[in-house]
Amino acid sequence: MTNSVGDLTEADVILLIGSNTTTAHPVIAMQLNQALRRGMKLIVVDPRRTTLARKADIHLQIRGGTDIALLKGLARVVADENLQDDGFIRDRTEDYEEMLAGLGEMTVEEYAATCGVDPEDLAAAARLYAGSDHGAIAYCLGVTQHSHGTDNVRCIANLAMMTGHIGRPGTGVNPLRGANNVQGCCDMGGLVNVLPGYQPVESDEARARYEEAWGVELSPVVGKTLTEMIDAANEGSLKAMYIMGENPMMSDPDGNHVRSGLENLEFLVAQDIFLTETAQLADVVLPGATFAEKDGTFTNTERRVQRVRQAIEPLGEARPDWMILRDVANLMGARWDYDSPKDIMDEVNSLVPQYGGASYERLEACGLQWPCPDADHPGTRILHMENFICGKGKMKDVSFREADELPDEEYPFVFNTGRHLMHFHTGSMSRRSRGLDALDPEPLVDLNPEDARRLGVAEGELIRVTSRRGEITAKAMLTVRTAPGTAFLPFHYVEAAANLLTNSARDPVCKIPELKVCAVRIEKV
């Protein structure tokens, strides 16, 4: 997030795209609900009629995967009606004219028709967002999990920059991060192309810095992403994987492809707190400790680094993950002498510029938002206030393109995946929480009542959902949350694993799979 959670509700208008905040980030949703009471305006862009969409001033219920058209349509209205912030564009950005030229791809009506929304609503949304003093954009995986996710985000950045809605309180481009420490894992360099602190692996200077600290020569070659590793495992070029705290069998697209890849490995290590669907395939399973059993830090969606504190002893012989990794590394020839998570954070403080001042001593009192370069820095609530990190904000036009797999006669429904309030991710924790699982015990496929009538399916009846990659059977829930011609299923349930159906087509830049749109067939069982 360029801004902060508390700051979001200072906006006059929030443009919320591809986020079912009520279920995925409930405490942010509570704050949004409170702000709505105080008169904040809300525009929701979502193919589903979510709880917040119902409360919104404008709900743009787009056809899945048409985000580029929607965002370019909004930008076109801003430009056509001269609502842009010329001063900001002049002082802070570059290549505005080229971006503007690209908006001529379609008319506003054509953009609206492509998305399946009313052009008047589209125009009203653009006026509301651009016309406000403080307009913020918040988005989630509904924007990024597409074969054109990177381009979606570029369009969002264009819109925020042309309206000057960045670098001030109550504005910004704010991705809501999914898991407790997915932000931190990126910060720590858990990515194929960057070292900790987003230092490119291809940069000689960056590598030299880490080579000096670690005393090892580092590879300048960008690594394989998760989905690429699964492909390589299927092909046979990847022979071993060490998977810590992840469950790709449930979370990755095209589950059957994941299974065959993992089974094709010569050696698989899984380190987890439960024998997940992935761990069941492993050659060695190492028991890790839960968050309540170890010390450390998590970094949340607003870049706030916070202390995780051990409350109880690890169960049985379970051990904290860092300790296990240290011991394996040392058996393989490393000489790591970390005695505690603090020793590791000391090293992070010395190497990762954004975390320079985020020492355990300071975190003891309260969290710190990075960048926090040194011991006296108070942390950063809002990014890009004076300048963008790379100087001027570069605008870039992108062309609209459809999702990789569209419905056809054989597979006539658009299938979407996501989350429920009671569960989390692949369910390994929440499905084992008595209360949560009792509140939401079984997979239910959201199906529009019109479609259900046509298929002869009543509420609670079993349906079979089939894609080109797999099939699942689950009960139907008839609801107008999902539009006619679409169906939705969260991916928490192993008994009807949504990702057996999804498409592993990927964004060409960041390799995100297209989990939000694929084509399926639905039949009554």
Added chain:
Amino acid sequence: MEATTRKRLEAVNLTINGEAVRALAGQSIMQAALDAGIRIPNLCSDGRIEPVGSCRLCIVEIDGVKGFQTSCSTPVAEGQVVQTDTEPLRDARRLILELMLSDHNAYCLPPCQSGCPDNLDIPGYVGAIADDNPRESVRIIKQRLPFPRILGRVCPRPCEDVCRRGENDQPISICSIKRFAGDAAAEMGFSDLPFPQAEPTGKRIAVVGSGPAGLTAAYYLALKGHAVTILESLPEPGGMLRYAIPAFRLPTDVLNEELEELWSLGVELKTNTAMGEDFDIDDLLEEGYDAVFLGLGAHGDHQMMIPGEELDGVVSSVDFLRRVRAGEKVDVGKRVVVVGGGFTAIDAARTAVRLGAEESTIVYRRGRDEMPAHESEVEEAEAEGVRLQLLAIPEKIEGSGGRATGLTSLKAELVRSEKGGRPRPTAIKGSEFTIEADTIIVAIGQKPKLCYEEEGRRVLFLPEREGVRTTKWGTIEADPDTLQTARPQVFAGGDVVSGAATVIEAVAAGRKAASTMDAYLKGEDVVRAAARLQEEQPVFLDIKQEPVEKASRQPMPVLCIENCCDDFTEVELGYAHDKAILESSRCMQCVCQAEASCALRSLGIEYGVTENRFEGRMHPVPALDDSNPVISRQYEKCIVCGACASICDQLPAAQAVELCGTGMDTHVEGAFNRGLEETTCVFCGHCVDTCPTGALDNRMSMDLRTLPLRAGPEGPQEVRRVNTVCCYCGVGCSLTLHVADGRVIEVSADDHSGTNLGMLCVKGRYGFDFIHHPDRLTQPLVRRDGELVPASWDEALKEVSGALLRIREEYGSEALGTMASGRCTNEDDYLMQKFARTVFGNNNVDHCARL
């Protein structure tokens, strides 16, 4: 917003209770007082929401303003003079509390528990039987009492006298339910110990005396890992349980079987080893025992001090019962008189019947109602033909040829003393009468016997040189809280300290001594250990809970009279399964799981509200679907303050619960009064968080939370609070984990948080129990012949490093990949990428950021 911020920064000066206080404009008087360290009582105030102002307990007086004002909703003003604690305010608050409590249809803690000398969790174990779970019932009992089968037969059951069900029809048969639980569990073969035995500590303890105090002390000391040896002067263990209580009340088999558990804990027993004769305290300590427990009991008889007591045929009840129980042939003749009114007197009279006495008469100074023996025992004795001679004061034992022939007594009447107290029996002049007797058994009480006979001399075996002092009543002197004697290594408890008392009191003393001795052996502060055991005595508010329907107590089945007096077969047969469940279901469960957190209770205590002045209609409580797995609703405890509705409206903005109705009919209700699932409820639990009573509660932690009542053998457990960060979504809410006994039992929002402003969602608040889920991986697994099997860390780590090194060697670095995790810590993830980059030598590290 900026305008209000500026306004709020203006300082306001006011006076609260004579103190000058500086506050900020816009603050409430309550907040200003709180900031100045002055607490104003309240029930419905929650800093996270606008003032509710309904409980009205936060009233204050403001100079120049007529009437009381609620301080939560009255803003500070320059020059205000505020009083928060005047007598009129206290009177008004007391009245408000009385009115609330008159309509608060619930109990805090049950009187049966505080009536029990050992503070057994009675609603807990009775409830477990109602749920048909004897194993759980016994587990609860054994937290404080090792011997449910024995006590379930012989306890004088003081709990039943105070049982609240007795106010409606009849008290619950608590003791018999305990017996059922113990017997049923034994029959089911439930012989494994309810608690894990600690690792051996290497400390040795001598327990002198194997009565209920010594046995109990030995049991809990052995559980704590100490090596315990019991020294018993008689041939068999059990003390009074074996040598005073007749077999028709406590069969020898039951006693022996229940003591088995003690021996299986490794407790050693040396019988026929008497203190004073075979050893003394110095010997024990020289032999290497680290501590000694003296549980010598009260084996000496009180004497009547009347003429003729020395005659043949006059025996003490202790000697009499012991000889019978030891299998000696005892001839009582045809006519037996027993003097006394307690359990021992009844036991002696009933034993005499079984030995062939044609007449067995109990002579007691007071009336039937005053008899210390339990009513049921008296009834059973009468059924067996025992005659009661009440209001009779023994005067003289008649004799002939050195043998007793009868007891002459004076009739008595009960006269109330001018000083108050128990009415005293006073002899009526000239009312002498004589009951002929071959045997006269004296059962007027026992006292410790701290001497032995040596060459006709009585030798006190606790001379001062042993460092243990005795009292003028012939008991051992021990600190009432720690049970430590003047000699620090020596502890004492049971009858030898208290004088003759009940079995359950001896058990309580044994348990207490085990705790303080354990502390002593660990070098801890014994006084502090004893203080941990002290339980806050509950204050009872006289409230009006009534049983759903009247139901009489289940009668205890007994052996039919024709069969019962021929031998020593057990008379009471115990409840059958269905009757036990019926009887336990009568229990009203007078216990509130919110006892420790209830603000209404603590204010009620603070303001001394202990009875209900206001009788009348209570507000109707909606019938509820209370099946929700995370939020428990018990609206009979609701005081209709409306805080839940306000917080639901203001924090999640869900409006799932609201105040409905008017006047007396006002009540809290979910939309359409259906299950919460059918409302807009998001199960965030803020309503539970703010509820000042137990009306709303966290069902996930209700059973896990530590009530004083449910505490383990160590007394109330300490709940530790650890601030950390939620493990679910990326919002990163600050949490407080509540930890007791190594388990996370509850989660609340950390007030000092940055991101979540004191709020939590359903997962943060209720989704914590996966931590202790039985599916947790607790040891490494390696694949052998296609199966994952447990392995040591050493084996597993070598297998991992070996395979990865081999593959790197064989196929090169690019054949290896890793996945870090968005669920792990920064430190874990930093090491994982460093592992890929420096040990594997590639950049194949990724995680679920894309998923």
